[in-house]
Amino acid sequence: MPTYADQWNEQQRALGRSGPSNPVRLTISKGDYEWDPHLNRFCYVEQWEEEHLMEDEELHDANYLAAVSSAVDGHGSRGSSPSLPATLQNPVLSSSLDGMRTSLWVLDTNTLLSCLDLLKALFASLLTRNVAYAAAFKQGHLHTRPSSIRLILPYVVVSELDGLKISKGRSVSSQARNANHWLLSALQKQKRVPIDEAGANLSEDLWPLFVQPSSHYNASKGSRGTCRWDLNDFSTADDEIVKFCVDLSQQTSSMIRFCSDDTNARTKAELDGIDSFAMREFANALKDNFKNVRPEDKWTYVADEIIDQWEFIGLNA
Secondary structure, eight states: OOOHHHHHHHHHHHTTOOOOSSOOEEEEEOOEEEEETTTTEEEEEOOEEEEEOSHHHHHHHHHHHHHHHHHHHTOSTTOOOOOHHHHHTSHHHHSEETTEEOEEEEEOHHHHHHTHHHHHHHHHHHHHHHHHHHHHHHTTOOSOOOOSEEEEEOHHHHHHHHHHTTOSSHHHHHHHHHHHHHHHHHHHHHHHOBSSTTOOBOOGGGOSEEEOOHHHHHHHHHOOSSSSOOTTOOOOHHHHHHHHHHHHHHHOSSEEEEEOSOHHHHHHHHHTTOEEEOHHHHHHHHHGGGTTSOHHHHHHHHHHHHHHHHHHHHHHO
């Protein structure tokens, strides 16, 4: 069976144009979070691989999407995840943490694509803080506290990533695939990271990242009367994400923030009473503070600064 590259080359030759003779490849990041003893924190270690754009490779990439869904819905072999609403209604999340309300940052697709490097660093910083808190709490030491920030990903974003990875635009396709692989590694890491020598895992209450399970999404979409979503709802992905934010604001006592670089989507959120901000603008404003930092460390500093400033405001609000 011809590859997509073969079909493309044949089309180009028919048009009298020369094209590449080799199969088209995409460079994909399939990294993982590892503990850096020198920095005393988790860091995302890039492992770059090349993928062919062939039909059998599409099946290979689909395995990652299936694994993400498995990790979210709890059908994997390493244990199950609770449904998102139950997890987010946990007292640790819904109540104050040392005087701070938990903040749920709901991410949309464009934030995941355009700010992936920042999100990698942000997740690492949140995981480092929460693991340190869990380990100290278990030993009876309360000199630290977990972060009040939780990253929330609506299921519709996972679905959009699946569609974008086969986009005709190679840049968007590559970004979507990178985001898919990062999402899987982050979900797996927080489920399996040990907090002591006995190998105890981090409590679900302290996971930095939560993804709405497909089971909850489908139940919400198909329910009638009690939920704003129904089977005849042809709203856009942005509308569904905003509805999800509204549901969270009604079901939890946490602060809900919609993170998007899409002005129209943010306007819809604000009209529904959901505060919003642009992650990229936030990050760019802070990057200037670290002009003399090595490029590979810059996002780590930006992520720490975002968390520190956010929690300082929360403590003094």
